[in-house]
Amino acid sequence: MNIAFIAHDKKKDDLVRFTMAYENVLKDHQLFSTGTTGQRIMKETSLDIHLFKSGPLGGDQQIGALVAENSMDLVLFFKDPLTAQPHEPDITALIRLCDVYSIPLATNMATAEILLSGLKRGEFQWREIIKRQEGNQNES
Incomplete structure (x- = not known):
């Protein structure tokens, strides 16, 4: 699965600690992040993250483009x-965009924990089904 990380300045420490706690779950996925947030996470974990620009410089929009492309x-x-x-x-x-394309979005640690618990249990298989259906429609 492709997972994106973004955090405002006052929430970066929380997201870094969160990724440290869930590193074993996250390590098996493709990870993306806005610049400063991703750098902070990589410094504190062994996670490999594709970095976009910082949020105010367009990183939020770069992630939004991936959301719009499913x-x-x-x-x-x-x-x-x-x-x-x-x-x-x-x-x-x-x-x-997350609402339009039904992409799960956590804006706080409590929701993120529930989503990652579901990810760990394999409850995101529906995303693969949607991607396959979209691929079949594009072939027609």
């Missing part, structure tokens, strides 16, 4: 709801 399976976006973000329209667009 190439992202899960997004963990630890948002800071108490701090205004200069790139708020990009954040809103990414969340909207």
